[in-house]
Amino acid sequence: MSQELQEALNLAGDAVTTDSDGTVRLVGSECGDCNKNVFPPTAVCPECMSENLAPIKLSAEGKLYSWSVVHAAPKGWNLPFIAAYVDLPEEVRVFAHIVDVDPDSLEMEMPVVARIAALGTEESGAPFESYAFTPVQKGNS
Amino acid sequence: MRDVAIVGAGMVPFGKYQEKTLADIAWPAVKQAVEDAGIKKTDIEATYCGTALGGMMAGQRILKKLGITGLPIINIENACSSSSTAFREAWITVAAGVYDAVLVIGVEKLTKFGGGTLPLEKEDWEVSHGLVMPALYAMRARRYMHEYGLTENDIADVSVKARKHGVWNEDAQFRKEVTREEVLASRPVADPLKLFHCCPSGDGAAAVVICSAEKAKQYSASPIRVIGSEINSGKYMTGYRDMTSPEITLRGAKELYEEAGIGPEDVDLAEVHDAFAIAELLYYEALGFCAKGDAAKLLADGETSVGGKIPVNPSGGLLSKGHPIGSTGVAQIVEIVRQLRGQCGQRQVEGAKVGLTHCTGGGVSGFDHGVCSIHLFAR
Numbered sequence: 001m002s003q004e005l006q007e008a009l010n011l012a013g014d015a016v017t018t019d020s021d022g023t024v025r026l027v028g029s030e031c032g033d034c035n036k037n038v039f040p041p042t043a044v045c046p047e048c049m050s051e052n053l054a055p056i057k058l059s060a061e062g063k064l065y066s067w068s069v070v071h072a073a074p075k076g077w078n079l080p081f082i083a084a085y086v087d088l089p090e091e092v093r094v095f096a097h098i099v100d101v102d103p104d105s106l107e108m109e110m111p112v113v114a115r116i117a118a119l120g121t122e123e124s125g126a127p128f129e130s131y132a133f134t135p136v137q138k139g140n141s
Numbered sequence: 142m143r144d145v146a147i148v149g150a151g152m153v154p155f156g157k158y159q160e161k162t163l164a165d166i167a168w169p170a171v172k173q174a175v176e177d178a179g180i181k182k183t184d185i186e187a188t189y190c191g192t193a194l195g196g197m198m199a200g201q202r203i204l205k206k207l208g209i210t211g212l213p214i215i216n217i218e219n220a221c222s223s224s225s226t227a228f229r230e231a232w233i234t235v236a237a238g239v240y241d242a243v244l245v246i247g248v249e250k251l252t253k254f255g256g257g258t259l260p261l262e263k264e265d266w267e268v269s270h271g272l273v274m275p276a277l278y279a280m281r282a283r284r285y286m287h288e289y290g291l292t293e294n295d296i297a298d299v300s301v302k303a304r305k306h307g308v309w310n311e312d313a314q315f316r317k318e319v320t321r322e323e324v325l326a327s328r329p330v331a332d333p334l335k336l337f338h339c340c341p342s343g344d345g346a347a348a349v350v351i352c353s354a355e356k357a358k359q360y361s362a363s364p365i366r367v368i369g370s371e372i373n374s375g376k377y378m379t380g381y382r383d384m385t386s387p388e389i390t391l392r393g394a395k396e397l398y399e400e401a402g403i404g405p406e407d408v409d410l411a412e413v414h415d416a417f418a419i420a421e422l423l424y425y426e427a428l429g430f431c432a433k434g435d436a437a438k439l440l441a442d443g444e445t446s447v448g449g450k451i452p453v454n455p456s457g458g459l460l461s462k463g464h465p466i467g468s469t470g471v472a473q474i475v476e477i478v479r480q481l482r483g484q485c486g487q488r489q490v491e492g493a494k495v496g497l498t499h500c501t502g503g504g505v506s507g508f509d510h511g512v513c514s515i516h517l518f519a520r
């Protein structure tokens with residue numbers, strides 16, 4: 001993602017990364033003093049106020065906590081879209097779009113994996129890309 | 142701390158007032174409250190005005206219309222709880238003996254945004270990724286359905302009950318009954334929530350005059366006592382949290398009941414923050430009107446309808462009245478005042494002695510809600 005886009009998303013520029021094998025991961029912050037994990041990355045720990053934080057690559061896979069098929073949203077989003085909360089094993093819950101799936105096939109707690117997807121359109125007409133999740137294909141996770 | 146009472150209440154019917162300014166929407170509500178109190182405007186010592194999106198100096202813009210000026214006017218923003226927060230702050234000043242008589246206003250003009258979902262703070266990363274309030278409530282609903290077997294029919298029945306009450310409230314935007322089938326057939330907004338599960342947007346204003354309980358008798362034959370006042374912010378949680386359990390309301394209600402020395406069984410009616418139908422069900426449980434998981438049964442048994450054990454939102458709630466967000470907190474209080482005075486006609490809760498208002502606000506990532514303010518009143 002471009003720096004410009006990252007700023008538009010209000011995430012620090014290093015909040016999403018792609019491993020050499022193509023795995024998309026979110027990057028949070030881990031507190032060096034109390035071990036709390038936070039997403040998106042932050043400069044100060046909300047638990048102990050320490051500024052001794054280091055980036056932590058979060059797991060690519062998480063579990064679906066809840067979701068909603070959204071039909072009404074501000075201009076720019078691809079409608080309808082699936083809004084969701086995904087629980088990552090590092091005790092972090094992230095808000096994300098769920099993409100490339102029939103919403104009727106979604107299930108509570110189902111495993112989902114991070115990827116980059118076009119979620120909407122910028123005012124310039126360019127596609128608006130960010131992280132998203134999609135159900136893990138059975139047999140290949 | 143001194144005892145505090147409400148001596149005057151007023152509101153304008155919630156609706157669409159696109160052609161009016163914020164000040165012109167609000168002054169009739171203020172005038173009504175002041176006249177209802179029978180207080181000289183020069184006896185009002187301070188004003189607290191709550192508005193979320195009304196812009197700077199809303200209180201001054203309103204009060205210059207009525208010539209209530211030259212006194213401290215404090216403008217307060219706290220999302221949907223802006224005016225319940227204003228009420229709380231005003232209550233503190235009177236209870237502490239700083240002032241004897243204070244005016245509280247709640248006002249909002251949402252038609253200036255042209256409709257659609259509420260504009261949220263884009264600096265929030267969830268908002269910048271497309272989170273809208275209906276989706277947040279919808280995700281609560283889906284999780285609750287999963288964990289407690291709630292059905293779409295159950296959620297629709299909250300709207301059916303709200304609209305039934307709204308028929309009897311001339312200040313409500315929606316005054317027509319709807320059927321469960323009509324709710325379920327309405328346009329999808331954020332699945333499983335449909336349009337009729339969502340409160341209508343709009344404009345409105347409400348006002349109350351409060352004073353020390355001692356002075357109240359000189360203004361009103363039926364002052365309504367404030368027997369508990371509570372406000373909290375949500376707890377910031379970056380990790381997992383139970384979205385079926387509104388932690389800020391649970392925590393606030395517990396503190397409030399302790400402060401007032403009563404329990405949920407002593408409450409005769411409540412105005413709760415039903416911005417979306419699912420919310421009312423969660424709040425039955427959080428406010429202690431029923432056990433966790435029993436909300437749908439409480440509703441189905443008619444206990445939260447007028448005539449039931451604990452009528453909730455006899456005004457029609459946000460679902461019928463509308464939700465001009467900064468006005469809502471004080472408008473809820475106006476309803477409780479009128480109910481406790483026995484002025485509510487067909488929607489009157491017979492023999493009501495104790496009423497509760499509950500107002501939450503704020504979609505901020507990591508919070509159940511940004512703010513929640515709960516009050517208890519008695520006659």
Ligand SMILES: [Zn+2]
Pocket residue numbers: 031032033034035036045046047048049050
């Ligand atoms: Zn820490």
